[in-house]
Amino acid sequence: xxxxHANKLSAYSTRTRFLPTFASLIALLASSPAFALxxxxxxxxxARKASTSDREAALVAVQREAESLGAYGQLLPTISVSGxxxxxxxxxxxxxxxxxxxxxxxxxxxxxxxxxxxxxDLSGWKRAQAAQSLASASRxxxxxxxxxxxxxxxxxxxxxVGTAALRRSFEATLAVAExxxxxxxxxxxxxxxxxxDVSRAEVDIExxxxxxxxxxLLDALARRALTTLSGLVPEGEVPExxxxxxxxxxxSEWEQRAETVPxxxxxxxxxxxxxxxSGAARMAL
Numbered sequence: 113x114x115x116x117h118a119n120k121l122s123a124y125s126t127r128t129r130f131l132p133t134f135a136s137l138i139a140l141l142a143s144s145p146a147f148a149l150x151x152x153x154x155x156x157x158x159a160r161k162a163s164t165s166d167r168e169a170a171l172v173a174v175q176r177e178a179e180s181l182g183a184y185g186q187l188l189p190t191i192s193v194s195g196x197x198x199x200x201x202x203x204x205x206x207x208x209x210x211x212x213x214x215x216x217x218x219x220x221x222x223x224x225x226x227x228x229x230x231x232x233d234l235s236g237w238k239r240a241q242a243a244q245s246l247a248s249a250s251r252x253x254x255x256x257x258x259x260x261x262x263x264x265x266x267x268x269x270x271x272x273v274g275t276a277a278l279r280r281s282f283e284a285t286l287a288v289a290e291x292x293x294x295x296x297x298x299x300x301x302x303x304x305x306x307x308x309d310v311s312r313a314e315v316d317i318e319x320x321x322x323x324x325x326x327x328x329l330l331d332a333l334a335r336r337a338l339t340t341l342s343g344l345v346p347e348g349e350v351p352e353x354x355x356x357x358x359x360x361x362x363x364s365e366w367e368q369r370a371e372t373v374p375x376x377x378x379x380x381x382x383x384x385x386x387x388x389x390s391g392a393a394r395m396a397l
Contacts, residue, residue, distance in 0.1 A: 148348045148349055148351050149348045150346065152269050154344060156265055159342040160261075163341065165260075166257055166261055169258070172253070172254070173247070173253070176243070176250040177247045180243040180246070182243075183243040184243075186236060187233060189227065189230070192226045192228075195221070195222065196222045197220070198220040198221075198222070199219060199220075204216035235392045236392075239388075239392045242389045245384045245385035246381070246385045249379075249381035249385065252374045255374035265338065268337040268341065269334075271337075272350060275327055275330040275331045279331065282320055283324060286321060289316040289317045293314055297310055297313075
C-alpha cells in the first residue's frame with residue numbers, strides 16, 4: 113500500500129469515527145428547547161432605570177428637600193459681608209505740608225457687615241413646616257410613581273402572555289375549522305351536505321384567521337409597550353402560566369393597608385402643607 117493511499121484510509125477512518133459525534137451534537141441542538149421570554153423581574157428592573165417618570169419624580173423630591181432646608185435656613189441667624197474698591201482720579205486733601213489730611217485718596221476701600229438675628233417669626237416657622245410637608249409628599253409621590261410604572265409593566269407583560277395563549281387557541285380553532293371544511297366538502301361530493309354548509313365552513317375559517325390577526329396585533333402592541341417602559345426588547349417564546357388559585361386576604365385587611373398606600377400618604381402630607389400655609393398667612397397679619 114502506498115503512503116498516499118494509507119493517508120486517505122486514515123482520514124476516512126477519522127471522519128467515520130467523528131460522524132456519530134457530530135450527528136449527536138446536531139440532534140441535541142435540534143431537540144433543545146427554544147429560549148423563553150425574559151421573566152417579569154427583568155422588565156421591572158429595566159423600567160426602574162429607563163423610566164423618565166421615575167427619574168422626574170425623584171428629582172422633584174430632591175428639589176422639595178432643598179426648598180425645605182432653605183425655608184429652615186431663613187429662620188437662623190445670618191451674617192452678610194460686602195466690600196468695594198474705588199479708584200479716584202484725583203486725591204483730595206485739607207491743609208498743606210506735613211499737616212495735610214487726605215479726605216479722598218486715590219485708592220479707596222470700603223467694607224460693611226450685617227448681622228440678622230430673627231427673634232420670633234411664627235409665620236416663617238409655619239412656612240418651613242409646610243415646606244417640610246411638601247418634601248415628604250414628594251417622596252411619597254415618587255414611590256407612587258414607581259408603583260404605577262411597575263403596574264404598567266406588569267399589565268403589558270401579562271397582556272403579552274395572555275395574547276400568546278389566545279393566539280395559540282385561535283390557531284387550534286383554525287386547524288379544527290379547516291378539517292371541518294374539508295370534511296364538509298367531502299360530504300357535499302357524496303351528496304350529504306349542501307353548498308351552504310361549505311360556505312359556512314369557509315366563513316368559520318376566515319373568522320379564525322381574523323382572530324389570529326387581531327391577536328398578532330395585540331401581541332405587537334404589548335411588546336412595544338414593554339420596550340417603551342423598560343427599554344428591553346421581549347425575546348423568546350412566551351411561556352404558559354398556571355393559574356394561582358390560592359386564597360386571597362379578606363377585604364378588611366386590604367382596607368387597613370389603604371392608609372400606607374404612597375398616593376394616600378402623599379395626599380395627606382399635601383393637605384397638611386396647605387393647612388400650615390394657611391396658618392402662616394394668618395400669623396403674617
